[in-house]
Amino acid sequence: MARPLYAVISLRGISGAAIAIAVILPVMIGVVHSALAGFGHMALLGARGPDLDAWRTLLGQPGLWRAVAVSLWTGVAATMISMGLAFGAVAALQDRVSWLRRVLAPLLAAPHAALAIGLAFVIAPSGWIARGLAVGLGWDRPPELATVGDPWGLALILGLVLKEVPFLIVILLGASTQIAMREQMAAGRALGYGRAAVWLWVLVPQLWPLIRLPVMAVLAFSMSVVDTALILGPSNPPTLSVMVARLFADPDLRAMLPASSGALLQLGLTAMAMGLLWAGASVAGIFARAAMRRGVRLRGLDAWLAVPALLLAGLLFLVVLSLAVLALWSVTFTWRWPDPWPQRLSMAAWQGRAGWLSAAQTAFFIALASSGIALILAIGWLEGGDRAGRHGLRGWMRAAVALPLLLPQLSVLIGLSGLLLRLEMAPMIAVVWGHVLFVFPYVMIALAGPWAALDPRMQRTAAALGAGPWRRLLRVKLPVLLAPLMLAAALGFAVSIAQYLPTMFLGGGRVATLTTEAVALSSGSDRRVAAVHATLQAGLPWLVYLAALILPAVIHRNRRALKGEAS
Amino acid sequence: MSLKLSRLSVRAPDGATLFAGLDLTVVAGEVATVTGPSGAGKSTLLDAIGGHLSPGFHVTGRVFLDGRDVTDLPAEARGIGVMFQQAVLFPHLSVADNLAFGLSPAIRGRLARRMAVAEALAQAGLDGMGARDPATLSGGQRARAALMRTLLADPKAVLLDEPFSALDPGRRHDIREFVLATIRRSRIPALLVTHDRQDADAAGGPVVALT
CATH class of the missing domain: 1.10.3720.10 (MetI-like)
Structure with missing residues (x-):
């Protein structure tokens, strides 16, 4: 065909291989390793099964x-x-x-x-x-x-x-x-x-x-x-x-x-x-x-439809109450039983900065890195698909992205961390990678829809004007898709911030994020410190979402055709 | 300049052969017309000429542009402009930037490029609209802007995929006259796909009826 070979092989092939090797295979290998070790075979421990x-x-x-x-x-x-x-x-x-x-x-x-x-x-x-x-x-x-x-x-x-x-x-x-x-x-x-x-x-x-x-x-x-x-x-x-x-x-x-x-x-x-x-x-x-x-x-x-509506209202009220009480506890100094409101408020728990600041920085870095990597992988695959004329999410990738979502994290990660014992990967790198495994499917699914919905004539027009594949990607596709790209990245960020097991299991206890700290502190006696971590854990993704909504709206403020793509 | 199709046909993924062995020569400044019922493969023909066919479609025959065989080149290397029914302006760029996107890189220097865009806008009766959001233009204005963008890329041929059928009847005549006159003045061959008898008459060139 008229299509140059590099356009077919390179991007789709490279990104597909990267996704398979970095995301899909490790998930499967993790399960396989769990299966072997579960039946008593783990060479590293000198265990030779099956038993x-x-x-x-x-x-x-x-x-x-x-x-x-x-x-x-x-x-x-x-x-x-x-x-x-x-x-x-x-x-x-x-x-x-x-x-x-x-x-x-x-x-x-x-x-x-x-x-x-x-x-x-x-x-x-x-x-x-x-x-x-x-x-x-x-x-x-x-x-x-x-x-x-x-x-x-x-x-x-x-x-x-x-x-x-x-x-x-x-x-x-x-x-x-x-x-x-x-x-x-x-x-x-x-x-x-x-x-x-x-x-x-x-x-x-x-x-x-x-x-x-x-x-x-x-x-x-x-x-x-x-x-x-x-x-x-x-x-x-x-x-x-x-x-x-x-x-x-x-x-x-x-x-x-x-x-x-x-x-x-x-x-x-x-x-x-x-x-x-x-x-x-x-x-x-x-x-x-x-x-x-x-x-x-x-x-x-039909009259009974009011029941789920009321239950939903009750649930949402409980959510708001839960998030509000976190913020309140984080600024509480003393709050005696059975007072409905703290006697004294204070920023003391926030000022003891050493703990939460480093946890927040670590969580932020991991979330940024893992959602960035996931976004690049997803863009590579989708763009590679466009160039090969196979648009959107289909074929083996469709099944592959579902895999990390359908397998219990625990089953994957126990096997993976058993493997990591041998690889001696730096804990931070292992944790970022572990997050990518579970962030990538969300980013891919969030991006695939808007990507496939892009008017194909826009690409043809750009090509007819002499723009090659990379110029079409950078100057037309990515700018037009700015809002969904930002939302996909923000979703990935939020998913990463929420991760607990990948951080715990792959970081070998040496990487502390807001989530691991919040969970550890939740069983402790000091509600205030736990509340600080939990408030940040809830607040950080929310701020990133806000930025992801505002940024494209500001950049495209005079572009009517791009409004409303965010929703 | 000329556009020449030599025994061109396309086999669809389902095995059906569209327009078996089409021969056509369009000379510079001429607008040929392709007509035919829906499903006859009018758009596929344009895709085959412009290099926009999806994988799975198989082309036999040749497309020559000024005697050069472009059949195996990717779309961006052919130098064949396209205008669609809904003028596809890039929604994230201003009207002027849309035109600048098309403007041939041979024109160098900020000022020269800006002048070229401003001149094209003026020719299209769009003076002072360069900074506008393309979504705020009327259908006719969009069609004219899309044509100017196509021409700024210095194409060796232009394909028009029912560019007038989305316009309201009142404006249709004026836009058609503008587009056809501008193409003739540019001295490039053009191929117009249309349902409309009047379009074919106004184009004045050879007519190919697909069945």
């Missing part, structure tokens, strides 16, 4: 089966509740979509750990809610009720739901633009169906395949999360993920073997839960179709 000793040690851990049950229960419950609420809220508020998007966007940037710490400060026996009740009910001491770390994991479920509902709503809003929602709603209602019925019989079955992947990612995350489970989850026994992470942190290197078995168990448990969810959805679909064939109009159900 079942590691499994015996793991199964001998006290409370293991309860930990497995708690992980399954909290993960599945959090996912189902989040999904149900997200569908219900979008159905109830579908005429206020732009409002919903605007309210949720700033909340999405808050990392799990910060939100969990804030929530603990709100719902703990000595927290804000109990203080409010104490004044009215005349309690003279905090109630003896385990509202955080309860054995059933209810606080953990609430903490996960708080974060996942806004995420799934945003995903749903994105998916709903791919189907003719308004027209189908009108058609359904004209046939006498209520809004809720149109959702159940018509829209949900179409939207489910579109959001299945993000829902599975939510499930994998919820079942295997460590930071949130440490803060809000039950402690004795904890969730499986926390139990395995503790085994891993054992100074005795031989504990790597049962920890690897645990990583495998986590993987199997997650796969089983995904299978359950998939099967459950299929069965629900069969029942729904049967009900639909009877022509059930369900008009009475």
Whole structure:
């Protein structure tokens, strides 16, 4: 063909190879290493398997089966509740979509750990809610009720739901633009169906395949999360993920073997839960179709749509409360029970700068580096695809970016850190790389849509004017895509700031970020210092998002055709 | 200058052959017209000539520009300008910068380049609009700006992909006259794809009907 060979081979080939080698293969190798070590084979420790000793040690851990049950229960419950609420809220508020998007966007940037710490400060026996009740009910001491770390994991479920509902709503809003929602709603209602019925019989079955992947990612995350489970989850026994992470942190290197078995168990448990969810959805679909064939109009159900809307309002209120109490605790000097407000405010916790400043700098550097690398990889792949005439996200890359999102982080990272023991990589480099593994998929997915939506005639026009591929990229494509590029980078930044396990496991305890510090401090006695770290952890991504929104708007302030691409 | 197509045909990815073996010569200052029903491959023909075909399409035959075979060159090396139905102005650049993007690098020096752009704007009746956001121009203004941008690149041929059909009927006549007159004055061959009988009549050159 007329296309010069270098344009096909170089960019797509190089970026594809870079992504495969730096991101996709390590994720798979991590799992493979976990599998080998889990069955007693780890040459570095002189362990030559296969044998079942590691499994015996793991199964001998006290409370293991309860930990497995708690992980399954909290993960599945959090996912189902989040999904149900997200569908219900979008159905109830579908005429206020732009409002919903605007309210949720700033909340999405808050990392799990910060939100969990804030929530603990709100719902703990000595927290804000109990203080409010104490004044009215005349309690003279905090109630003896385990509202955080309860054995059933209810606080953990609430903490996960708080974060996942806004995420799934945003995903749903994105998916709903791919189907003719308004027209189908009108058609359904004209046939006498209520809004809720149109959702159940018509829209949900179409939207489910579109959001299945993000829902599975939510499930994998919820079942295997460590930071949130440490803060809000039950402690004795904890969730499986926390139990395995503790085994891993054992100074005795031989504990790597049962920890690897645990990583495998986590993987199997997650796969089983995904299978359950998939099967459950299929069965629900069969029942729904049967009900639909009877022509059930369900008009009475519409009144109930107020329930998810109210629950969403309650959740958002709780999120705001959690973030506010973090900021308040960070400037508190003394705050006695049961006062609803601190006696004295002070900047003391902020002035003890040594701790948070270096953690913030480290977190900022890692987030900047990992989101920058992820952005360059994504641009390389997408541009290479354009040059080869294969636009957007397809082929093996489509499956590959999903991989780091669907595998439990724990299962990947235990294996990877076992490998790193041998490579002797500098901890900082290992951590940045570990972040790239999980930042890249988000950046790629966020960028692929706007990139593919670019008018191809713009490139042809530029080529017809004599602009070669690099000039087209630098002078036309990237400037036109400035807003989505910035948003993708900001998303990557936020994802990196929120990472806990990659920093802990690959940094060998020598790299301290806002997240690792906040989680470590959350179990300590000084709420103020923990609040400082958590406030920064929530605030930093938010500021970066703000910059990502403002910068393109300022640069393109006189360019009407580029407005509104940010949303 | 001339544009010559010699036994040109394109095989689509599905195996279908479009316009089997097309022969056509367009001389300088002449505007040839390609007509035909939707799906006849009018746009594909322009893509094949301009070098914009997606991979998977296979070209046989040759495209000559001033006697030079350009069939195997990438689009940016052919020197063939394109104008689309919706004048595709780059949304992030001002009107003047859009024209400057096209302006041939042979014109050197800030002042000379700025003068060339200003002159082109004046020719198109767009004086003083250089700093404007392209999104604020009317359809006719956009079409004229796109044409001037195309011509500033010093093309050896121009392809016009239904450039008038998105314009409202009142303006259509004026813009068409402007575009055709400007191309004739530039002494370059042009190929116009259109549905409209009047466009073909106004172009005055040879007419190719695809079926």
